[in-house]
Amino acid sequence: MASDSDFDEVSTRIRETQDLLTSVSERVRAERDQLERDFPKLHKFEGKPIKLDIGGFIFKTSLETLRKDTDSMLASMFSGRFDMKEQEDGSYFIDRDPTHFRFILNFLRTGKVIVPHDTIAREELLLEAEFYNIKPIIDKLNEPTDSQSAIQAMGSEFSSSTLMKTEDKRVLLSWLSGKMNWRLIYKASRDGFRAANFHRCCDNKGETISVIHTTGGYLFGGYTDVPWTSASGVYKQSSQSFLFAFRSSSLGNTAVKATIVNSDHAVIHNSSYCCIFGRGYNINIHDSSNTNSISSSNWSNGEYYSYPPGVTSNKYWLVGQENFQTQDIEVFGH
Incomplete structure (x- = not known):
């Protein structure tokens, strides 16, 4: 025979079930009402692109x-x-x-x-x-990629650079098609600004990246696959060399690349100078470039290296004038 407590428990469960059914019914009714309200808005999207x-x-x-x-x-x-x-x-x-x-x-x-x-x-x-x-x-x-790994590795390799920002390194890596294992072989503020210092550190070291910082705050440079030597005014051929700017007079902080146009005159090797790119001296870093303003940049109507995007005819677009003074130079070998 059921006790009073059994009846109380059954009654409680019945009330809980009724409350649940009421709650579900109200939610279904609310969703139905919402659909009815939304239908005119929904309908206007139908049947057309x-x-x-x-x-x-x-x-x-x-x-x-x-x-x-x-x-x-x-x-x-x-x-x-x-x-x-x-x-x-x-x-x-x-x-x-x-x-x-x-x-x-x-x-x-x-x-x-x-x-x-x-x-x-x-x-x-x-x-x-x-x-x-x-x-x-x-x-x-958000998945790790080969290029992201390469960027992280490059950031570590170029950690010795005091001239390039992280973004500069990343852009440079993309221009180099992800080529790795670059090492700092010459830093002018450490090794000296004389041409002899440059050649002592950089000659016969394989392909190189030269990064130049001027007293005006401009940052630019060049890549060449031709090893530097202490020859005397000899033009060297390359179809791979290119010039670049991270900060320039005409384009501000826009990173740009200038590709080789005349491969017969990619670089000039001269023991009396540091690095020279292009027959028209697109970039020419002179001996003791931190104490004089003889170093120069002249784009020579784009005959040897192309004008970068955004520049069409200004042959002094890089530093705003032909001559400049350097504050530091870094060269990375591979």
Whole structure:
């Protein structure tokens, strides 16, 4: 025979079940009411391509594509829960850089994560993926890559440089196609600014990178695969040499590369000078360059090394004038 306590327990469980059913019923009713309210907003997206204005560039896609990643901001925007305002041309404006949006859109279309190899582009895309909350792209970009490992290794190898910033090293690595194992073989403020000091440290050391810092604050240099020698005014041929600037008179802090145009006159070897690039003395570092203003840069109408992007005819674009004085020089050998 059941006791009073048994009846009390059954009654309690019945009330708990009723409360649960009431709660579920209210939640279902609320969701139904929300769907009814959202349906007019949802309906306006149906049956036509969605036109997105991303920072002034138009992209067209389907509603299905935009909702593909249910956790993304785009799926939320076009869920029908928000009163999205169309522009006059029927597009929906999002104030973001459009450069890498195609990676976002192509992932939503195909489900495949494809990202750029360039390290700067990867960082920019990561910012966009985080903004749109596209987790698969975020996860892919946060995976360690060979290029990222190379950058970390290069940062360690170039730690002895007091002239280059981390970004300078990263850009230089990309221009060198990830070639590693560079070592500081000459630093003018340590080894001396005389041409004899340069050649004592740098001659016959294989390919080199020369980085020059002027008293005006400009930072630039050159790469050559031709080992330096103490010859007397001899032109050396190279199809691989290039010049670069991290900070220049015309382009400020924009990093630029100037490729070889006339391979027969890539560099000049002269024991009375330090490094000379180009027949027209695109870069010419003179003996005792820290105590005089004889060192020079003249682009000679781009006959020997190309004008970099953003410069078309200013032959003194590098330091703003033909002659300059150096503050320090670093040479890395390989």
